[in-house]
Amino acid sequence: MNDRGRKWKRFKAAAAVLGVVLLAGAAGVTVHLYRQRKAQEAEIAARQHSLEExxxxxxxxxIEYGGKKYRRNSYVKAILCIGVDRSGLGEKTTTGFGGQSDGLFLLAQDxxxxTVKILMIPRDTMTRITLTDLSGNVLGKDVQHLTLAYAYGDGRELSCEYTVEAVSELLGGLTIDHYMAVDTDSISVLNDGVGGVTVTIEEPGLATRDPELKLGETVTLKGKQAETFVRYRDIHQDNTALFRMDRHQQYMEGFFAALKTKAAEDDSILIRLLDSIQDHMVTDMQKDQYLKAALDVLNTQQLGSGDFYTLPGSGVTTARYDEFYVDQEAMIPVILDLFYREIE
Structure with a gap:
């Protein structure tokens, strides 16, 4: 056999060995992933035996509470608004790549x-959520941060449904009628659509992101400044996501004040604003339904502190994460006040 033939024979032998190694490696990875999934399922199943629903x-x-009886007010709709911490909601994603719910607001639309009232729900709330593997197969439920419920879905409808399910269970089985999720790009679009939102800077850290956002200054936010104001939190400080909710409330009050001013001059502003974020949102509502909800917000005399509620509870700092635990007893009268009516 000549040298060329021997080289070709050695090459084929080496290629065969490499192929076997690759196949063995792939098989090893497959077995590892299979075992990992089974271990996850077993771990979750074991916890669920001791996990009280x-x-x-x-x-x-x-509902009987405090010696009185209540029934759900059929005129008051519960709409879960979800602010997702990623840009673009147009395409479905795999588990873990669809973003998390950075802001959670439950609207009580009468x-x-x-009129509309708003219940603000901390993103770090600890509650039962649906867990899946990377292929989207449901593994079970476990107590995790509420913000992660969105991440276990498809980045669109399924993520919203998992979040709605988790919030409903958290709130004692309250039926949530609809959902609407928006991405980070929608913030500046809506902000600039009303000509900017005027706020007062009450935290020193914002200036590290934008030098114009100095402590004590009153600023009319433009463009990306709005996203900075709404989303900024100092991850080196405890419970900053919880304290950030005061900023959320201030921004929403300022936004609706600006919207009312614009609407007095232009009665088509609301339709144009909603049309401008069509590509930035996911909802199970028809256009006439969310337009009606927006009109009710606009018709509220003056959206102020009396129209905002915060889910009662306490923030806890662990070695790794911030956690928020709802005060179930204090929560009941809040939910009854927002969504129920007293009956004889």
């Missing part, structure tokens, strides 16, 4: 009185 007392038709 929250009492779903609000799933009943008639369709009879044409």
């Amino acid at each position: 929250p009492e779903q007392f609000l799933a009943e038709n008639v 369709t009879a009185r044409n």
Whole structure:
């Protein structure tokens, strides 16, 4: 056999060995992933035996509380608004790549009185959420940060459904009628659509992101400044996501004040604003439904501190994460006030 033939024979032998190694490696990875998934399933199943399911007392038709009886007010719709911490919601994603819910607001839309009240829910709330593997197969439920419920879905409808399910269970089985999720790009679009939002800077750290956002200054936010104001938090400080909610409230009050001013001059502003974020949102509502909700917000005399509620509870700092635990007893009257009516 000549040298060329011997070289070709050695090459084929080496290629065969390499192929076997690659196949063995792939098989090893497959086995590892399979074992990892089974271990995850076993771990979750073991925890679920000791994990108490929250009492779903609000799933009943008639609620008895404090010696009185209540029934769900059919005129008040519960709409979960989700602010997702990523740009672009147009395409579905795999588990873990669809973003998290950075802001959670439950709207109580009174369709009879044409008013809206807003319940702010901390993103670090610890509650049961649906867990899946990387292929999207449901593994079970476990107590995790509420913000992660969105991440276990597809970055669109399924993520919203997992979040709605988690919030409903957290709130004692309260039926949530609709959802709307928006991405980070929508913030500046809406902000500039009303001509900017005027706020007062009450935290020194914002200036590290934008030198114009100095402590004590009153600023009309433009463009990306709005996203900075709404989303900034100092991750080196404890419970900053919780304290950031004061900023969320200030921004929403300022936004709706600016919107009312614009609407007095231009009665088509609301439709144009909603059309401008069509590519930045996911919702299970028809256009006429979310337009009606927006009109009810606009018709609220003056969206102020009396229209905002915060889910009662306490923040805890662990070695790794901030956590928020809801005060279930204090939560009940808040939910009854927002979504129920007293009956005889």
